[in-house]
Amino acid sequence: MDPRFLQALADALPGDSVVRDASELLIYESDALVHLRNRPGAVVLPRSACEVQAVVRLCHDHRVPFVARGHGTGLSGGALPHPDGVLIVLSRLNRILDVDPDNQRVVVEPGVTNLQITQRVAPLGLYYAPDPSSQSVCSIGGNIAENSGGAHCLKYGFTVHHVLGIEVVLPNGALVTIGGSTVDTPGLDLLGVFIGSEGTLGVVTKVTLRLLRKPEAVLTLLAAFDSIDAAGGAVSSIIAHGIVPAAVEMMDRLTIQAAEAAVHPNFPDRDAVLIVELDGPQIEVDELFEVVERVCREAGAVSVEIARDQGQRDRIWKGRKAAFAAMGRVSPNYYVQDGVVPRTKLPEVLGRIRDLSVRSGLRIGNVFHAGDGNLHPLICYDGSIPGQAEHAEKVASEILHYCIEAGGAITGEHGVGADKKRYMADMYGAVDLDTMQMVRCAFDPSNICNPGKVFPTPRLCGEVPGPYRAHPVETLGLAERV
Amino acid sequence: MSVVSSAETVTPSTASEAAGFLLQAAHDRTRVTPVGCRSRLHLATDPSRLIALSCCGLTTGFAHHAGDLVATVPAGLSLSAANASLASQGQWIPLDPLAGSHTTIGGLVAMNDSGPRRHGYGSPRDLIIGIEVALANGTVAHGGGRVVKNVAGYDLGRLFCGSRGSLGLITAVTFKLAPLPRASRTVVAHYASAADAARAALVLARSALTPSCLEVVAPEPRLLVRFESTASSADRMAEHTRALLAGASRADIVRDENERAVWERHHATFEVAPRVDKLVALPMRVPDLLEELTRLADVTALSARPAVGVVDIVTNGPRPHPALARVTSTLEAHVDVVRGDPHDPLTVEPPRSTAGVMRAVKQQFDPAGILAWPWEPR
Numbered sequence: 001m002d003p004r005f006l007q008a009l010a011d012a013l014p015g016d017s018v019v020r021d022a023s024e025l026l027i028y029e030s031d032a033l034v035h036l037r038n039r040p041g042a043v044v045l046p047r048s049a050c051e052v053q054a055v056v057r058l059c060h061d062h063r064v065p066f067v068a069r070g071h072g073t074g075l076s077g078g079a080l081p082h083p084d085g086v087l088i089v090l091s092r093l094n095r096i097l098d099v100d101p102d103n104q105r106v107v108v109e110p111g112v113t114n115l116q117i118t119q120r121v122a123p124l125g126l127y128y129a130p131d132p133s134s135q136s137v138c139s140i141g142g143n144i145a146e147n148s149g150g151a152h153c154l155k156y157g158f159t160v161h162h163v164l165g166i167e168v169v170l171p172n173g174a175l176v177t178i179g180g181s182t183v184d185t186p187g188l189d190l191l192g193v194f195i196g197s198e199g200t201l202g203v204v205t206k207v208t209l210r211l212l213r214k215p216e217a218v219l220t221l222l223a224a225f226d227s228i229d230a231a232g233g234a235v236s237s238i239i240a241h242g243i244v245p246a247a248v249e250m251m252d253r254l255t256i257q258a259a260e261a262a263v264h265p266n267f268p269d270r271d272a273v274l275i276v277e278l279d280g281p282q283i284e285v286d287e288l289f290e291v292v293e294r295v296c297r298e299a300g301a302v303s304v305e306i307a308r309d310q311g312q313r314d315r316i317w318k319g320r321k322a323a324f325a326a327m328g329r330v331s332p333n334y335y336v337q338d339g340v341v342p343r344t345k346l347p348e349v350l351g352r353i354r355d356l357s358v359r360s361g362l363r364i365g366n367v368f369h370a371g372d373g374n375l376h377p378l379i380c381y382d383g384s385i386p387g388q389a390e391h392a393e394k395v396a397s398e399i400l401h402y403c404i405e406a407g408g409a410i411t412g413e414h415g416v417g418a419d420k421k422r423y424m425a426d427m428y429g430a431v432d433l434d435t436m437q438m439v440r441c442a443f444d445p446s447n448i449c450n451p452g453k454v455f456p457t458p459r460l461c462g463e464v465p466g467p468y469r470a471h472p473v474e475t476l477g478l479a480e481r482v
Numbered sequence: 483m484s485v486v487s488s489a490e491t492v493t494p495s496t497a498s499e500a501a502g503f504l505l506q507a508a509h510d511r512t513r514v515t516p517v518g519c520r521s522r523l524h525l526a527t528d529p530s531r532l533i534a535l536s537c538c539g540l541t542t543g544f545a546h547h548a549g550d551l552v553a554t555v556p557a558g559l560s561l562s563a564a565n566a567s568l569a570s571q572g573q574w575i576p577l578d579p580l581a582g583s584h585t586t587i588g589g590l591v592a593m594n595d596s597g598p599r600r601h602g603y604g605s606p607r608d609l610i611i612g613i614e615v616a617l618a619n620g621t622v623a624h625g626g627g628r629v630v631k632n633v634a635g636y637d638l639g640r641l642f643c644g645s646r647g648s649l650g651l652i653t654a655v656t657f658k659l660a661p662l663p664r665a666s667r668t669v670v671a672h673y674a675s676a677a678d679a680a681r682a683a684l685v686l687a688r689s690a691l692t693p694s695c696l697e698v699v700a701p702e703p704r705l706l707v708r709f710e711s712t713a714s715s716a717d718r719m720a721e722h723t724r725a726l727l728a729g730a731s732r733a734d735i736v737r738d739e740n741e742r743a744v745w746e747r748h749h750a751t752f753e754v755a756p757r758v759d760k761l762v763a764l765p766m767r768v769p770d771l772l773e774e775l776t777r778l779a780d781v782t783a784l785s786a787r788p789a790v791g792v793v794d795i796v797t798n799g800p801r802p803h804p805a806l807a808r809v810t811s812t813l814e815a816h817v818d819v820v821r822g823d824p825h826d827p828l829t830v831e832p833p834r835s836t837a838g839v840m841r842a843v844k845q846q847f848d849p850a851g852i853l854a855w856p857w858e859p860r
Contacts, residue, residue, distance in 0.1 A: 103764045176835040182762045187832035188840045192640025216690030242661030284715040340629045344549035370633045409632035435623035436636040440843035
């Protein structure tokens with residue numbers, strides 16, 4: 001990196017906020033998608049929005065790329081550093097600034113973890129609804145970048161439904177507030193487009209979130225089935241009865257075995273287990289829960305366990321939330337995929353994945369949010385066998401194409417990042433991607449904010465991709481290329 | 483191009499035709515205002531210099547995926563027509579916009595219009611999962627898709643939701659649906675003032691009850707609490723609510739025809755009003771806001787969702803009361819014109835710094851400046 005830029009960076013921040021030592025930079029080379037690595041040119045650990053602003057201004061003035069990073073738990077390489085750029089690590093911006101229980105608001109810095117918010121407001125009878133599996137370690141800034149969901153997003157929505165306002169350092173160094181503490185702030189919904197933009201439109205320095213009141217009743221059941229299709233049939237039947245559960249999660253035999261080995265949730269050793277949770281007023285939940293239990297039995301459940309207390313409920317969720325990490329108990333290595341299919345296509349796509357497993361010779365575990373069709377196939381491989389990691393990646397890629405062919409999406413919650421940008425053109429048309437680029441160019445015309453992520457071919461704003469083709473505005477003589 | 487034209491309104495029948503028209507308009511520097519079937523031309527900057535681009539002809543392509551609880555609806559279909567079709571499978575788009583259920587899907591989303599059910603179900607912004615738009619560069623673009631969970635790419639659906647025709651014409655929208663409730667009950671509680679009703683609403687909002695509507699209405703101050711669930715749950719929650727509303731002078735539970743009449747009467751006030759302003763504030767400020775508003779003589783009706791922090795008001799005459807500026811300033815509220823002249827001095831501009839990004843987005847989508855920009859006081 002340009003020594004003058006590095007000196008300016010060192011001058012702008014306290015001494016312990018700039019990391020340049022090669023050995024210290026090592027730990028920042030990747031996020032949780034560890035097979036994608038870049039050593040950043042420099043790492044900064046600001047303590048305030050002003051320091052973030054100072055760094056971004058310098059980057060803007062020197063045309064140096066920058067990447068924001070929360071706690072590095074992302075699974076798509078969204079926080080993969082740029083080798084010639086600055087990695088802005090936001091873990092020191094970790095204060096809960098204000099809790100307003102009457103208006104059900106909380107103001108936090110981006111480095112606060114998802115779970116810390118709920119822990120802080122729980123004594124007030126409130127909670128923060130999005131609950132990604134990594135909620136104990138992932139940052140709220142990262143949740144905004146990825147529009148994180150979680151097991152309960154079926155009923156309560158995603159991060160975008162719960163963020164009221166953000167303070168952002170734009171790629172030109174301006175500090176702005178998007179949204180606010182009320183709903184419906186004037187103008188275009190920049191908040192809606194910023195959330196889920198994977199750090200490509202600016203760096204969040206403060207967040208105002210909406211809190212929910214804890215439901216009066218929560219009832220959870222664990223139903224075991226002798227086939228995934230039967231469990232899928234139960235899910236369809238629950239929805240057909242007009243019930244929208246708080247969560248519907250499914251695990252197959254391989255992931256059940258893995259979870260059992262890791263955290264001992266005492267799940268039945270069957271082909272599939274279904275976790276269904278209802279919440280709301282006691283009188284409503286009691287009535288609907290009876291329907292859910294009956295539907296599961298009619299769909300062929302071989303056992304139905306109803307959590308009688310919070311301890312039993314915690315045990316069931318521990319088994320589900322540990323599923324990813326638990327795969328290490330049954331396989332030396334595994335590749336976590338994230339794709340979405342319309343719920344009605346689940347049986348068809350799971351059948352194709354089973355066939356693929358046989359054909360590829362690789363075991364594939366399935367754990368998924370059955371209520372919204374979000375699959376997480378876990379492709380097992382042995383990295384010590386030459387070529388098997390690449391083989392697993394190809395298998396994962398094929399599964400994504402199954403999702404696209406079924407009318408689904410290439411990611412439901414992990415993001416596109418650096419990992420899946422090559423699939424964007426399979427899911428969207430060229431016009432769709434060009435239109436998204438228009439948004440990016442409005443925020444970041446210099447293309448320095450997390451460049452090379454999300455979109456398949458990084459290009460300059462105004463640049464026409466591929467062989468020259470005249471823009472319709474040019475054809476009409478409205479504008480000309482200079 | 484089979485565009486049906488009149489002197490002021492162009493009604494394309496496909497998204498491509500709409501995009502072609504916009505491209506030509508950009509070439510001709512003709513100002514265009516996207517509209518629904520009940521044109522709100524008064525939203526335009528200068529009605530004499532524009533052509534209305536109506537989404538009314540965009541009526542094909544409706545697709546209901548009942549098993550997935552989603553539907554794609556062409557922009558020209560009315561909300562009531564869409565919901566009539568969805569009801570055959572026991573589902574619906576759970577919105578009740580101020581403009582009425584005859585509003586087009588395109589208009590509904592462009593305005594992000596919502597009514598009392600916003601308390602329980604949210605606004606169009608909360609239900610959009612995919613969008614198709616015709617743009618001023620002559621292209622038709624898509625964002626999102628037909629699955630509820632999808633974080634691939636930028637969220638064009640939310641960018642266009644509430645954009646009021648400033649970026650292009652919305653041609654189709656895919657929604658996350660809800661199951662039709664099996665039963666509905668409404669508690670009608672009478673209060674001495676709208677502010678008292680709002681205070682009661684905020685207390686209820688802290689209870690374990692889950693109403694779909696928690697609406698304060700005036701001039702006859704009442705709190706309407708609606709429960710949409712199974713029959714026995716709705717009955718029991720309504721009874722429980724009535725017991726909680728000790729401060730009300732009277733509280734009745736209405737159902738069936740009587741319940742429909744209560745809500746229809748409420749909606750009718752807002753559907754026909756020439757001017758409707760939306761005031762937005764923190765929930766706990768709503769009672770004070772209502773107290774101030776009810777002192778203004780030309781506020782003839784109001785409807786508030788205290789727990790959301792939204793108050794809709796109907797005022798006499800084309801312009802709101804000058805005192806509204808003092809009221810909103812004192813209570814840190816802001817005004818948004820829902821129906822009427824958007825360019826009056828009370829309209830709040832986005833903060834200057836954010837407005838700069840908004841203008842940059844606008845410049846990208848509409849470089850020739852043919853579409854209106856409604857957030858600028860005259």
